[in-house]
Amino acid sequence: MLIENMKMALSALRANKMRSFLTMLGIIIGIGSVIAITSVGDTMRKMFSDIYQDVGVTQGYISISYRIEEVRDSDYFTMDEMESYKEVFGDRLAYIDSGNSVTGEIVTDITKKNFYFYGVDYNYIDVQPVNIVYGRYLNEGDILARKPNCVIDRASAEELYGSAGAAVGRTFRITVYGNVTEFNIIGVFEKEQSAFTALMTGSSANGEAYIPWTLLTWPNDYIYQCHFFADPDMSAAELEQFNEDFAAYVAKTKNREPEDFYIVTAQSEMSTVDSMLSGVAAAVAGIAAISLLVGGIGIMNIMLVSVTERTREIGTRKALGATTRDIMIQFLTESAVLSAIGGIIGIGLAAGLVSILGAIFSLPVVIKPYVVLMAVGFSAMVGIFFGIYPARKAAQRDPIIALRYE
Amino acid sequence: MSELIRLEDLVKIYNTGSLRVLGLNKINLSINKGEFVSIMGHSGSGKSTLMNILGCLDTPTLGRYYLDGTDVAGMSPDELSRIRNKKIGFVFQSFNLISRMTILKNVEVPLTYARVRPSERRRRALELLELVGLSSRIDHQPNELSGGQRQRVAIARALANDPPLILADEPTGNLDSQTSIEIMELFARLHQNGATVVVVTHEENIAAYTDRIITFNDGRLISDRINIAPTALSDTAGALGGRMS
Known part of the structure; x- marks a missing residue:
């Protein structure tokens, strides 16, 4: 019917x-x-x-809140403190650095190009995987010895030196915190990105390069913020708990309340979106x-x-x-x-x-x-x-x- | 002969605003199974009111109406729908075929409401269209047929659930005289094969085909007579007779 x-x-x-x-x-x-x-x-x-997956969903920054009027010396971070966080949080804290970067221009016979130089630790490749197409990545020795070594992205290497292979071994000078420093190019990397990330960032006119983060702290060793990655295998709830625990611990060691520290995470930004x-x-x-x-x-x-x-x-x-x-x-x-x-x-x-x-x-x-x-x-x-x-x-x-x- | 229709002191009063009109005034009437009856009268005589009540489209104000042994006077609209579906086959003046359906589907409509299976519906509709001589046109739409053909489809549809009563309301009113003869002869054949046919008409020559002529005037039954010599059937109409079940 x-x-x-x-x-x-x-x-x-x-x-x-x-x-x-x-x-x-x-x-x-x-x-x-x-x-x-x-x-x-x-x-x-x-x-x-x-995009957040590419950027790293477990990524976050922590610093003293902008609402705090009297900032004490102890509100800054030292490398020793950051080392101690790794010990306290173990596997839950996969990576930590100062999140600092500088810009500079690499000039070659062929052309010149503006770069972002990101200060990273040797294990940054674990949390932000890249393919090394030529040469090598930064190693622990580079970091500890504050060697002016550097890896640059493939597109820029080809633009500046004709090919990725030709870039490795070259040197250039840029000004870092007021000092002219000569850097060695030790490797060339390539990023794997989703179509969305490529769409959003692909047309950037600047090159990208990684240098030891220890170069961007010295000489005063007072670090304004911590840039960290939690264990990428964490669930959303575990991640949220970690971010809370981390802020609480940092605040406690600095005789502050947790809300005195400003923590921004990819997770919280994603939930905003x-x-x-x-x-x-x-x-x-x-x-x-x-x-x-x-x-x-x-x-x-x-x-x-x-x-x-x-x-x-x-x-x-x-x-x-x-x-x-x-x-x-x-x-x-x-x-x-x-x-x-x-x-x-x-x-x-x-x-x-x-x-x-x-x-x-x-x-x-x-x-x-x-x-x-x-x-x-x-x-x-x-x-x-x-x-x-x-x-x-x-x-x-x-x-x-x-x-x-x- | 057993009684198919029995009206006892049937009264129909219409309330039209403040005015009350007497449509039917104490009608007593009995029609047996197998009769071929015509109901005559001028417009306003009450014949249409009677037709609506006989067809279970309307209910009487007072009195009783037994159809095939059941008192239908007090039934609800949906009960009346079921009675109409099983017991009455309607043939209308203006055919009332559903325009966007094929004639086969039109004949199937009463079977659909009787919840007959599709395959059985089709079989029965084909049989009926053959009976009325339209089996070659089953896929035509009603507007592709002549008036006479349409009325034959309507008759096939009226027969679909094999109802005890065929009720035709001015069935030749929209047809020319030659086609009118064909249609009346078809009714006569159905009657010869045992069907009870009641034709409502105002035309003497149409009533002349029937065996019994009942005349109405002013809501009263004024005459009920046997038609001693019904119009003889022409030879050409004979072919249909043998195929009635």
Whole structure:
């Protein structure tokens, strides 16, 4: 009987193709925009999560809060303190440095280029994996001896020296904390990045280079902040606990309250982005509700017209034995099918649109199946809800009057 | 012969605002199974009111109506729907076929509401369309057929659930005289094969086909007579008779 009713509904809708399509338009636009914006939201969420994955989700910085007016000497960090954190937190603290960097220009016979020189420890490669394409990475000896050795990124190496191989062994001079220092290039690296990260950072005009972080602390050894990575295998809850514990420990050793230290982590930034996207999603849901309401009213309107037009048919069906319920279900099926088809077309259009946008910006687009299912279900529900009044009107027609209707 | 229809002191009063109109005034009537009856009268005579009540589309204000042994006077609208589906085959003046469905599907409609299986519905509809001589047109839409053909589809539809009563309301009202003859001869054949047919008409020559003519005026039954010499059937209409089940 249901299949019967669906066939009947489809033939009724086919009989008025243009009208059916125009009626669906409200639902098409409503569902289409929901799917499109949801998909954009999900794609952005994926993008941020990929970027943080590349950057390192367990990464964070801790420093004395900017709200503290009287900063004591002890509020700064020393290398010994940082060493002691490693001992206290063991495997939970995977990496720590000062997070300092300097900029400078490398000049060669061919060209010159601005660089960011990041001060890192020898095990930075464990938390921020890179491929060494030529030469070697910084080792423990370089760090301890504060050797002016340096690894640079492949693209810059090729730009400055013609090839990655040609770069290794070269030297250059830059000013570090007021002193001109001569650096040796000991290796060339290449980063593996997600499409999103490449999109966000790929066009940077500056080169990247890693130098021993010990060069960026000396001579005064007073470090303003700690840059750290927690164990990357931690769960979100464990990570949150670690960040809390770490701040508490640092504060305790410096006779401060935990809130006196300002800790910023990738995790907390991600949750900020997440809540921002959730806010966008809520706004979209509101807009969608309004457009579906408008679409639903359109369906109700056209169903009322249809019921009036088909008064004779209703009378005939009743004379032939249709019960109130039979007529009601017939018209409800029709409005549900009308609305669901609108929903499906809307999904198709949205999927097409975001795929085209994805292709243009070469982004992997995310369309979640459950969102699609929900949209179809919801549009059918809109159809049923707004079909109830017209269907009741049809079902309650007096067959005698309906049969005489001209 | 057993009784199919029995009306006892049937009264129908219409309330039209402040005005109360007496539609039918104490009608007593009995129609047996297998009869071929016409109900005549001018417009406003009460014949249409009677037709609606006989067809279970309307209920009487007072009195009793026994259809096939059941008192249907006090039934609810949905109970009446089921009675109409099983017991009554309607043929209307303006055919009332559903326009966007094929004639096969049109004939299947009463079977659908009787919850007959699709394969059985199709089998039965094909059989009926063959009976009325339209088996070559089963996939046509009603608007591709002539008036006479449409009325034959409607008759096939009326027969779908093999109802004890065929109720035709001015079945030739929209047809030319030649087609009217064909349709009346079809009813006559159905009657010959045992069907009970009640035709509501205002035309003498249509009523002349039936065996019994009941006349209404001002809501009263004024005459109920046997038609001694019904219009003879032409030879050309004979082919249908043998195929009735």
